[in-house]
Amino acid sequence: MKWVGIRFQASFGDGVVFVRNPFVLAGVRPPGEPGSLTLRFGHRVRLAPGVIIEAEPGTHSVLEIGTGTRVGANTHFYLRGGSVRVGSSCEIRDGCVLKTSGGDIEIADRCFMSYGCVVHATERVEVQERVVLAERVTVVDSSHDTDGSDMHWALQPAPAAPVVVEANTVVYANAVVTMGSRVGANSQVGAGAVVRGEYPDGVLLAGVPAEVVKSLDED
Numbered sequence: 125m126k127w128v129g130i131r132f133q134a135s136f137g138d139g140v141v142f143v144r145n146p147f148v149l150a151g152v153r154p155p156g157e158p159g160s161l162t163l164r165f166g167h168r169v170r171l172a173p174g175v176i177i178e179a180e181p182g183t184h185s186v187l188e189i190g191t192g193t194r195v196g197a198n199t200h201f202y203l204r205g206g207s208v209r210v211g212s213s214c215e216i217r218d219g220c221v222l223k224t225s226g227g228d229i230e231i232a233d234r235c236f237m238s239y240g241c242v243v244h245a246t247e248r249v250e251v252q253e254r255v256v257l258a259e260r261v262t263v264v265d266s267s268h269d270t271d272g273s274d275m276h277w278a279l280q281p282a283p284a285a286p287v288v289v290e291a292n293t294v295v296y297a298n299a300v301v302t303m304g305s306r307v308g309a310n311s312q313v314g315a316g317a318v319v320r321g322e323y324p325d326g327v328l329l330a331g332v333p334a335e336v337v338k339s340l341d342e343d
Contacts, residue, residue: 128181131160137167137191144173151180151204160184161203166191166212174198180205185224190233196220206245211235211253227265227284232291237261246284252291252309259297263287267303290325312340 161179183205190212206224211233227245232253246266266284285304296315306322314330
């Protein structure tokens with residue numbers, strides 16, 4: 125990474141296992157302003173084969189993985205500035221993507237991300253402890269607006285607002301949690317739901333857009 129100006133630092137706890145060494149890559153920007161990539165892994169972290177850690181030149185990025193966390197094959201950490209912090213005793217299964225564009229992703233302790241999940245932070249995504257993201261769940265705190273003109277979509281504004289999934293919530297397969305959303309603790313998000321807005325604790329959400337179907341403490 126030296127040739128693109130990324131300063132690399134790493135610290136690993138005891139018993140870290142790389143089943144195969146991860147790919148540590150520089151992103152697509154040309155060399156320019158100095159940047160940095162810092163890795164901090166706790167004890168007994170395990171990375172399966174094919175993990176990619178990609179840092180964008182000219183940005184400052186941090187990847188932290190807590191003690192006892194397991195990262196599945198072909199998981200991609202794409203850091204364009206900001207941080208990804210994964211707590212202890214988590215499991216991230218194969219093919220997940222955790223991407224920052226200057227924002228911060230916080231995955232608390234004992235969380236579970238199943239196959240093919242995508243989490244993207246331009247400002248902040250917070251996933252509190254014991255949350256489950258089932259297969260192919262997407263959590264994203266930004267959106268691409270287009271105005272109907274011929275201006276390239278990538279040059280148009282991309283509004284963002286933080287997302288929070290509170291503790292002990294289960295988000296079922298193919299659900300999407302969108303910018304500015306907050307899902308209350310001890311809740312469930314039905315398969316394929318599109319979450320927009322703020323929701324109370326202990327409820328079942330379903331639909332497009334998601335609505336409260338019932339309270340989970342109902343008989």
